[in-house]
Amino acid sequence: MFTHAKSLGGIESLIDRRARYAGSSAPGNLLRLSIGCEHVDDLWADLRTALDSVN
Structure with a gap:
């Protein structure tokens, strides 16, 4: 759900x-979420999947 990019004022996360x-x-470990x-629920699921994959 999250795209890796700077915030450009769009409507996507x-x-x-x-x-x-x-x-x-x-x-180096600072992340910014927009x-x-x-x-x-889709955003939380995406974040959980990403975090679980690095643990």
Whole structure:
């Protein structure tokens, strides 16, 4: 459900790792979520699947 991108003012949910940009002082583990208009249950399921895959 989440697309890896900077927020461009759209209606889709996005995830962005701030430290990947040159000159960023953000910690490497900082993620920014921009929540769009998808159903909340779908978003939670997507996040659970992603987190379970790294544990």
